[in-house]
Amino acid sequence: MVDAEPSHDAPSDPQIVARGVSKQFPNGAQALSDVSVDVRPGEFLAVIGPSGAGKSTFLRCINGLVRPSAGTIAFEGRDICRARGGDVRRARRQMGMIFQQFNLVKRTSVLQNVLCGRLGYQSGWRAVVPVFKQSDVELALAALERVGIADKAYVRADSLSGGQQQRVAIARALAQQPRLMLADEPVASLDPETSITVLDDLRRINREQGITTIVNLHQLDFAREYADRVIGFKQGRLVFDGLPSELDRDVYERVYR
Amino acid sequence: MSESTDNGSAGEGVAVRDAAEAPWPVSAPAIRPQIAGRWVSARPPLPGIALGVLTPTIARPRADGLPPQRPLASGGTVLVAQALVPGLGYALLRRPLRGAVTLAMFVLVVLALYWQFPKDAKQPGAAWLWFGAIAAAVWLNLLYRTARDMQFAALASEDLDSAAMQQRRHAQRQGFVRSLCGLNLLAIALVIYGLNRLAIDAEVDFALFTRQSNLHSAQQLVSGLFHPKWSIAGSTISHYAWISLEMAILGTVGGAIVAAPFSFLAARNLMGRHPATRPVYYVMRFLFSCIRAIPTLIWGLIAISFTLGHFPGVIALSIFSFGLLAKLYSEAIEAIDWGQIEAVTAAGANPLQVVLFSVVPQVVPYFISSTLYSLEVNVHSAVVLGLIGAGGLGLVINEYVGTFHWSEASMVLIITIVMTLAIDYGSAFIRSRVV
Numbered sequence: 001m002v003d004a005e006p007s008h009d010a011p012s013d014p015q016i017v018a019r020g021v022s023k024q025f026p027n028g029a030q031a032l033s034d035v036s037v038d039v040r041p042g043e044f045l046a047v048i049g050p051s052g053a054g055k056s057t058f059l060r061c062i063n064g065l066v067r068p069s070a071g072t073i074a075f076e077g078r079d080i081c082r083a084r085g086g087d088v089r090r091a092r093r094q095m096g097m098i099f100q101q102f103n104l105v106k107r108t109s110v111l112q113n114v115l116c117g118r119l120g121y122q123s124g125w126r127a128v129v130p131v132f133k134q135s136d137v138e139l140a141l142a143a144l145e146r147v148g149i150a151d152k153a154y155v156r157a158d159s160l161s162g163g164q165q166q167r168v169a170i171a172r173a174l175a176q177q178p179r180l181m182l183a184d185e186p187v188a189s190l191d192p193e194t195s196i197t198v199l200d201d202l203r204r205i206n207r208e209q210g211i212t213t214i215v216n217l218h219q220l221d222f223a224r225e226y227a228d229r230v231i232g233f234k235q236g237r238l239v240f241d242g243l244p245s246e247l248d249r250d251v252y253e254r255v256y257r
Numbered sequence: 258m259s260e261s262t263d264n265g266s267a268g269e270g271v272a273v274r275d276a277a278e279a280p281w282p283v284s285a286p287a288i289r290p291q292i293a294g295r296w297v298s299a300r301p302p303l304p305g306i307a308l309g310v311l312t313p314t315i316a317r318p319r320a321d322g323l324p325p326q327r328p329l330a331s332g333g334t335v336l337v338a339q340a341l342v343p344g345l346g347y348a349l350l351r352r353p354l355r356g357a358v359t360l361a362m363f364v365l366v367v368l369a370l371y372w373q374f375p376k377d378a379k380q381p382g383a384a385w386l387w388f389g390a391i392a393a394a395v396w397l398n399l400l401y402r403t404a405r406d407m408q409f410a411a412l413a414s415e416d417l418d419s420a421a422m423q424q425r426r427h428a429q430r431q432g433f434v435r436s437l438c439g440l441n442l443l444a445i446a447l448v449i450y451g452l453n454r455l456a457i458d459a460e461v462d463f464a465l466f467t468r469q470s471n472l473h474s475a476q477q478l479v480s481g482l483f484h485p486k487w488s489i490a491g492s493t494i495s496h497y498a499w500i501s502l503e504m505a506i507l508g509t510v511g512g513a514i515v516a517a518p519f520s521f522l523a524a525r526n527l528m529g530r531h532p533a534t535r536p537v538y539y540v541m542r543f544l545f546s547c548i549r550a551i552p553t554l555i556w557g558l559i560a561i562s563f564t565l566g567h568f569p570g571v572i573a574l575s576i577f578s579f580g581l582l583a584k585l586y587s588e589a590i591e592a593i594d595w596g597q598i599e600a601v602t603a604a605g606a607n608p609l610q611v612v613l614f615s616v617v618p619q620v621v622p623y624f625i626s627s628t629l630y631s632l633e634v635n636v637h638s639a640v641v642l643g644l645i646g647a648g649g650l651g652l653v654i655n656e657y658v659g660t661f662h663w664s665e666a667s668m669v670l671i672i673t674i675v676m677t678l679a680i681d682y683g684s685a686f687i688r689s690r691v692v
Contacts, residue, residue, distance in 0.1 A: 101596050
């Protein structure tokens with residue numbers, strides 16, 4: 001529980017410091033070039049940009065799923081890009097991540113999926129045996145309650161609708177008691193009404209628990225409505241960094257043309 | 258002279274029309290594309306020599322750019338010549354090589370028939386009928402093929418209006434009788450040769466049904482097979498069918514237990530991503546291929562050379578199942594949804610936890626399905642292994658057939674069929690439920 005408390009000692013210090021981050025994939029595609037961004041604790045940051053602009057790669061660099069080819073990303077002062085196995089896992093368990101395709105383990109129960117969020121905290125023999133502590137199960141059920149689907153805890157994950165699955169994914173991220181929430185196009189495969197519910201959930205969690213939230217979005221109006229700050233990528237470069245109120249025709253042209 | 262005929266590159270219809278107007282030969286050969294694998298000339302049908310639609314126009318285009326040579330005889334003459342001397346018809350069509358091959362094949366067939374003729378047959382009439390029928394089939398086949406060659410050529414040389422296209426489609430249609438007549442000479446020669454070899458090996462010949470004693474034993478065989486001895490069913494099931502089933506189950510389980518961990522090492526998406534682990538993937542794949550390349554029967558012979566009984570049978574089945582299942586398992590692993598792995602990884606799970614919580618739930622249904630499939634295969638194999646000394650149904654079938662106990666053999670065969678069918682349908686049912 002200690003890990004979940006956001007550090008309020010120096011609220012002005014940025015939680016994430018990315019400096020000169022570049023990523024070139026082995027097939028030669030340049031996903032990111034020289035990106036430098038600071039993210040402050042508790043911020044709701046929207047990342048906009050056309051498909052293939054590097055938004056997903058940027059998010060995956062933050063939690064180490066993708067290793068940048070150049071540059072550094074520091075999470076709460078610790079460099080993610082140079083960290084090794086155990087350190088990366090300890091950093092990752094403080095960052096929840098939700099995906100466009102929900103990425104639930106479809107054949108297992110909803111509760112089992114949410115408990116996956118506790119895997120990073122398993123230590124000793126529990127790290128190699130699929131057995132969870134009672135406190136973990138209670139935490140997972142509480143996370144499900146927060147997103148309003150505690151009654152579905154024991155049904156198979158693939159029997160839920162898209163919106164419900166995405167809320168299970170949010171609960172899984174919440175079970176990690178994260179200090180950072182990464183959302184990779186969380187509403188791209190949902191209908192408008194469900195999208196609003198999911199984004200409302202994300203913002204509520206962001207406001208109530210002070211969890212920094214970074215959301216990749218396609219829809220500019222969602223970014224304008226929910227975000228505290230918006231950054232825009234185009235062909236791997238950072239081309240916009242400003243307030244949602246600054247999102248006008250001009251910015252649209254800069255990011256999407 | 259129109260330009261299209263001069264350069265010879267115009268469309269088919271144009272070239273033919275021009276050729277029909279112009280006095281033969283035209284200045285350049287209008288060479289047709291390949292039709293049904295053979296070259297035909299673009300010459301229009303020669304008037305007055307066609308036999309129905311059959312017009313002999315088969316000829317190779319000549320390399321020196323001259324028009325194809327005319328055939329030496331008309332369609333009817335070609336067919337008659339082909340009927341009298343196989344291959345002569347092709348020679349008249351200026352296809353000497355094809356003629357020579359046809360003649361050689363025909364001689365081969367005649368020789369095969371001659372060698373195989375039952376000279377000591379008690380009922381020579383039946384033998385003559387049987388062999389006459391084969392010879393007639395070969396002969397009719399040759400004529401049919403010649404006629405069809407000419408028909409194709411004739412159709413190809415006509416202007417391609419809709420009627421001709423329809424006719425060509427009709428000519429190309431392969432009905433049952435047509436394909437029966439169209440059986441290749443080579444295939445017939447091979448069948449006769451193969452039957453001959455089989456007959457020599459089995460010490461029977463084509464006169465089987467013409468000799469009184471053979472007729473009797475054949476009658477016994479057929480009547481025995483149709484009158485299974487039901488009284489031995491219970492003991493056969495409890496003693497032998499159970500052993501075969503047991504071997505199959507143990508072999509499958511043994512193979513599956515070893516294959517499950519190894520399959521992860523042979524999954525490209527897990528092992529192929531890192532240069533350090535990629536060699537492991539290739540080595541494992543190669544190992545599994547080697548194991549599968551050796552049939553269960555050979556593994557059985559190897560295992561039985563150490564000791565007789567059911568145990569070597571189980572070992573043989575395990576080894577082959579291992580090769581099969583490891584491949585099927587690893588393919589199931591390769592088909593998993595990478596997003597689910599990414600999600601669990603992003604939660605901070607270690608590699609083992611990723612496998613346990615993300616890979617395993619995804620692949621277990623496919624593992625079960627593959628294992629049941631392997632059980633089906635192993636039930637078949639277990640019966641065969643009985644023949645070489647592993648016990649079970651194969652052993653008793655061998656014994657009963659060797660001692661001409663047809664009724665008992667029939668009963669064992671029925672049990673075998675029922676058992677394999679039950680396993681097949683049962684496992685198919687479970688598999689449809691699991692996946």
